[in-house]
Amino acid sequence: MDAKRSSVWPAIADDLLRWYDAHRRDLPWRARPGEAADPYRVWLSEVMLQQTTVATVRPRFAAWIARWPDVASLAAADEAAVMAAWAGLGYYARARNLVKAARMVVANHGGAFPSSEAGLRALPGLGAYTAAAVAAIAFGERAVVVDTNVERVVARLFAIHQPLPGARPAIRAAADTITPDARAGDFAQAMMDLGSSICTVRAPRCLLCPIRGACRALAEGAPERLPTKAAKRARPTRYGTIFWLERDGAVWLVRRPEKGLLGGMRALPTGPWNYEPPALADAPAAAEWRMLETRVRHGFTHFEIDLALAVARGDAQGEGEWWPIAELDGAGLPTLFAKAVVAVRKEGVA
Template sequence: MDATRSCPRPDPIPNPAAIAPLLLAWYDSHRRALPWRALPGEMADPYRVWLSEVMLQQTTVAAVRPRFEAWTARWPDFASLAAADEAEVMAAWAGLGYYARARNLVAAAKVVVAEHGGAFPQDEAVLRTLPGLGAYTAAAVAAIAFGRRAVVVDANVERVVARLFAIREPLPGARAAIRAAADRVTPDARAGDFAQAMMDLGSGICTPKKPTCLLCPLDEECRGYREGAPERLPVKAAKKAKPQRHGTIFWLQRGEEVLLVRRPDKGLLGGMRALPTGPWGDEPPGLAGAPVDAAWEMRNATVSHGFTHFDIELTLAVARVQAHHADDGLWWPIAALDRAGLPTLFAKAAAAVTRRDG
């Protein structure tokens, strides 16, 4: 029999005062080496902390690491990013998703340069006034970059805290209780290390499906572990079926070039280079919205993609022209499409066409 489950102890489980010392001791020995983290004893670079936190939203560390290194080699600080061509920034972001984040990076860098002398503000409330910095990002930057006490709750921290305190209310309703519990265990000193330790614990040990509780430095303090089946926490509300939309992607080729357009700044995939599309709706639109009058061939192939609020299936339409002036687009060499920074949806379509025609 597991003694930790059978022997009561007089102090409450968890004991909030015990959490930070246990977790920080574990972190000092097991912290992940990441390109945006300062080494022990060094000061974190606020620009790199901010950039990494924005990139990591809804994206894995493995996917972000090479993109972060390429980005910081090209735009190493606020001044260089503020002066960057937005189209090039959007192209560099391609594949990371949630493209408004890239536009907000440039906008925030411009504000930092113009209004804060090129230095990131340290106060959490002031950070939240910058474009794209919500509660989580502002708290993370304040804690990690500046050592301010801030309550940092991402998906990993949410999971750890829900299990520590056995918070069984389904998400998203449980988030207020989870944040309050996270506030109870966040220390005044080493708040940045504590936030990163919680992230590392959630990423490597307190994982969603098969937490390795026997390796966890907080197992003695975890109510979810002691009550059994911590993998059931946090409780998630049943997912609603997403609407299905349809559309057409147009591949217009002139010699060895293909027509690209820049999507409107506002809206889905705003500001990105893309293949032209017609309207997206509940039914396949056929050739509605074609960029030019041409002998379009509707291919017996579709490209599917999932967005946050809907799924889409797009049919491919292909045509060739001898000459055409692209008033609302640009002709891009097909052999160099990998440098156009196409969003994943359009990269899939380009691959489907070139694979068949190549």
């Protein structure tokens, strides 16, 4: 694959931007034509979208903005409230970094985001992709923005057959050759929209693609085969027990350790997560525990978790809080523990 500039590649940006001007998605964090982008909204949306879909993020983004409309309000927010509001949006470390970055922007930059890609990278939680996206979309800086959609478009456009993730440096280098100096933010969003609506994972709609004439994968006859992915390794399974301890219409909740998975979040108590079937180890109280038939299964990046459910009535030991069962939806429990709540409500404590 020759990723050097040629007479073909500059036309790609022009064709794509014309298509974008006519077909751009109307998204709540995206500036309307002629309006300046809000760096806070761009940054927040990019972090939210890293592990979920636009459809999921739309209402969550609206609720977040209603509560913390700007970087100053987020910087002043209670971290526990932010973590609860983040429930269901992926890694909770991202929520903690949102608060840290907001506080740094207020304390060190007078409430204004750095406008350069390098300056943005210095903020907590802003990796290469997020910094490039904010720099391009919010500030118009020429930056190479490669998310999953862009990755797919570029792999097909240049017919990059090397499997992912090893192909990512080549894909980024290729994307660099077609990123224009002007309207870099619109170009990045145009590539995202193209991947979302036209150059889809399955059954790409090539006849509607504004840059199909330059697509090498289409010329080869099978664009849907790219990008290829290396075979996934099987994720190991860990086991454990979730404990539901109930008293007077409330359930005992704890805070998970700040470091580690789901750090700092409210949760139901659990025993250790090991590679052996669970037992009633590390229960939060001496009680007549009953095992439910339902098990809670959840997937993390590097392993699967298979958790038994133990329920009882009694008093708790250690640090935690009694939370009204009728108000559990407001506790901000991570998805893993929200599944446990559903199971307990179905089977009951008895």
